[in-house]
Each structure stands twice: as C-alpha cells, then as structure tokens.
Amino acid sequence: MLSRYEQALEALNRRGRLRKLEGRAGVDFTSNDYLGLAESPELTHALQEALVRGVPVGAGGSRLLRGNHPEHEALEAEACAFFGAESALYFGAGFAANAALISTLPQRGDLVLYDELVHASTHEGLGLTKAQTDFFAHNDIMQLEDKLRAFRVGNKDARCFIAIESLYSMDGDLAPIAEIAKLAARYDAILFIDEAHATGVQGLQGRGLSADLEGQANIISLHTCGKALGVSGALVLMPELLRRFMINRSRAFIYATAPSPLMAAGVRTALKICAKADDRRARLQERIGQLNGHLQKMGLPVTGTQIQPIVLGADRHALDMAQALAREGFDIRAIRPPTVPEGTARLRITLSANLTHDNIDALGAALSRLMQERAA
Numbered sequence: 001m002l003s004r005y006e007q008a009l010e011a012l013n014r015r016g017r018l019r020k021l022e023g024r025a026g027v028d029f030t031s032n033d034y035l036g037l038a039e040s041p042e043l044t045h046a047l048q049e050a051l052v053r054g055v056p057v058g059a060g061g062s063r064l065l066r067g068n069h070p071e072h073e074a075l076e077a078e079a080c081a082f083f084g085a086e087s088a089l090y091f092g093a094g095f096a097a098n099a100a101l102i103s104t105l106p107q108r109g110d111l112v113l114y115d116e117l118v119h120a121s122t123h124e125g126l127g128l129t130k131a132q133t134d135f136f137a138h139n140d141i142m143q144l145e146d147k148l149r150a151f152r153v154g155n156k157d158a159r160c161f162i163a164i165e166s167l168y169s170m171d172g173d174l175a176p177i178a179e180i181a182k183l184a185a186r187y188d189a190i191l192f193i194d195e196a197h198a199t200g201v202q203g204l205q206g207r208g209l210s211a212d213l214e215g216q217a218n219i220i221s222l223h224t225c226g227k228a229l230g231v232s233g234a235l236v237l238m239p240e241l242l243r244r245f246m247i248n249r250s251r252a253f254i255y256a257t258a259p260s261p262l263m264a265a266g267v268r269t270a271l272k273i274c275a276k277a278d279d280r281r282a283r284l285q286e287r288i289g290q291l292n293g294h295l296q297k298m299g300l301p302v303t304g305t306q307i308q309p310i311v312l313g314a315d316r317h318a319l320d321m322a323q324a325l326a327r328e329g330f331d332i333r334a335i336r337p338p339t340v341p342e343g344t345a346r347l348r349i350t351l352s353a354n355l356t357h358d359n360i361d362a363l364g365a366a367l368s369r370l371m372q373e374r375a376a
Contacts, residue, residue, distance in 0.1 A: 037230025067258030106131035172307030200228025294364030
C-alpha cells in the first residue's frame with residue numbers, strides 16, 4: 001500500500017534530493033534571524049511580561065469566532081503606524097498569508113503576473129486562484145510591461161496583479177520596485193510585494209523596500225515576523241477595503257485558528273526594537289562587506305545583501321560542500337531543485353548581526369580552501 005511512497009523517496013535519494021530534519025550544529029550561517037532577535041533578552045523579557053499580565057498562549061479559535069484577541073488588534077494598529085499603511089491583517093505564517101492573498105483577491109477574468117523566482121507560497125496561491133496566471137523573466141521590466149500592455153488591449157475592465165519579492169530569498173538580489181510600481185500605476189494593476197527578507201533589514205528603521213509606497217490604493221505588502229523580527233507570523237498591509245474582503249472571503253483566514261496572542265505581543269515588541277535597531281543593521285552591513293571581500297578574492301559574485309548564494313550546479317556538489325563545511329563547524333545548507341532552478345543547486349549563506357568578525361574570517365578561509373580542493 002505504501003510502496004509508491006518508498007519508491008518516490010528512493011528516487012529522491014538517488015538524485016541527491018532527499019530531505020531530512022537535522023538538528024542545530026555549528027556557527028549559524030543558515031537561519032533568517034538577520035538581526036539576531038530570535039533568542040534576544042529583549043524578546044524573552046517581553047514574552048515573560050506578557051504572560052504575567054495574562055496574555056494567553058493559544059487563541060482558542062478562529063478570529064471570526066472567539067479567537068480575536070486585543071493583542072492581535074493592537075499589533076495590527078501598531079504595524080499600520082510603523083509601516084505607514086491604511087490597514088493590517090495578522091496571519092499565523094508568511095506561507096499562509098501569501099497563499100491566501102493570491103488565491104483570494106484575483107478573480108475570474110483577472111490576470112496575475114509573477115516574477116519567475118517568486119516564493120513557493122505565491123505558487124501555492126497561483127494553484128488555487130481562478131484568475132489567469134503568467135510569469136515574466138526575473139526582474140525583466142520590459143517583458144513585464146509587454147505582458148501588461150497585451151492584457152490591457154482586450155481586458156480594459158479586468159484587474160491585473162503583479163507578484164514580486166523585494167529581496168529574493170534564494171538569490172539575494174533586489175527587485176526594481178520603483179520601476180515596477182510605476183508600471184503598476186500606468187496599467188492600473190495591484191502590486192503584491194513580499195518583503196519577507198527585507199523587513200527589519202532594508203529601508204528606514206527596517207520598514208522594508210516598499211515603505212515609500214505604503215498607503216497607496218494599489219499596494220499590498222507582506223512582512224513576515226519570523227525572520228529579522230525574530231518571532232512568528234506575518235503582517236499583510238493593504239487598503240482597508242481589501243482587508244475587509246480578506247476577512248470575508250479568505251478561507252485561509254476564516255477557517256484557521258487565530259495566531260497565538262502571545263506571539264502577537266512578541267511581534268509588537270519586535271517592531272519597537274526594529275525601529276531603534278540601527279546599530280544591529282550597521283553591524284549586519286559590516287559582516288556583509290567582510291564576507292563579500294572574501295568571496296571576491298575567490299572570484300565569486302556577491303549580492304551585497306545578507307543572503308549570499310554560491311551556485312555549484314549539481315545537487316551532489318552542493319550537498320558535499322555543505323557536509324564539508326559542517327565538519328569545519330559551519331551550519332550552511334545545500335539548496336536544490338525544485339526550490340531553485342535545475343542545474344543551480346547552491347549553498348545559501350545567510351548573515352546575522354550576531355556573527356563576529358572571527359566567524360566571517362573563519363568561514364572565508366574554509367570556503368577558499370574547499371573551493372580550491374574542489375577545483376583541483
């Protein structure tokens with residue numbers, strides 16, 4: 001009865017794509033805890049204080065039943081003030097929020113144009129939407145405009161949506177947001193911006209790369225809370241009308257148990273820390289520059305962000321290199337298809353403000369030696 005699943009797993013193993021859960025070991029060059037807040041005393045104290053004042057761990061139901069807690073509403077109000085948006089909706093996870101947006105807002109006859117490298121959560125929503133869907137080449141403004149123009153010729157009344165990330169999670173590069181926003185305005189399109197990896201790191205006070213666009217009627221942004229903010233959940237910022245529509249029509253919101261009120265309290269504190277975390281962001285930028293120096297000496301391309309891929313090509317090469325680095329005391333994971341395109345298996349190095357200069361230099365030396373051995 002279960003043999004087909006065993007065969008599928010064996011096939012993955014033969015291709016070097018079998019995944020398994022592994023414990024934490026080595027210096028952290030793989031998490032998304034970019035500001036080093038996840039285990040910080042500030043957040044620990046905030047959650048302890050919230051428990052003392054009676055904030056519950058569990059919500060007990062969906063927010064449309066008894067699960068709506070004052071901590072949820074306080075967080076959403078504070079998020080609006082911090083990011084400059086008209087309204088906010090708190091979800092239990094970024095994956096659920098992204099999938100909910102794409103599957104709920106675009107309607108039959110509409111079009112969703114998405115960057116070919118958008119996150120799997122966006123693809124989840126694309127698989128559920130009744131709208132038409134099409135992709136454009138990564139960060140290709142000209143192709144995006146061509147497809148917008150072609151759609152508008154015969155669909156003057158239909159709505160078009162554009163889905164992008166601001167900082168791409170596997171490549172570490174930035175979207176040309178200002179140019180895409182101009183196209184969205186020109187062709188009467190709604191722009192979804194997934195800020196997951198920019199929140200807390202990019203922009204004034206860590207408000208992300210879409211901060212200057214917040215509050216506009218055609219802008220929706222998603223800020224996950226489990227990466228640089230160090231807690232969990234996701235905030236979707238949007239016009240109030242669309243918030244009300246999501247509350248009434250999004251199955252992922254209506255039928256899900258509400259996020260933990262305790263986590264909402266933690267996110268409230270994380271936003272306050274983030275607003276004053278220029279020292280952490282400066283330290284992170286120093287580490288980025290330091291690692292870039294090592295990589296450039298090896299002749300490797302750099303992104304200039306806290307996400308640095310080293311593309312090795314074959315799945316086994318990426319796995320072997322990750323295992324070799326683990327033996328050297330570094331936690332760096334191999335990323336393989338289908339998470340990345342075929343033939344682009346890679347190491348994904350991420351940096352945190354918690355890393356020291358010595359950590360970066362040690363990694364640079366180990367990488368240089370291992371890359372030389374691989375090339376020999």
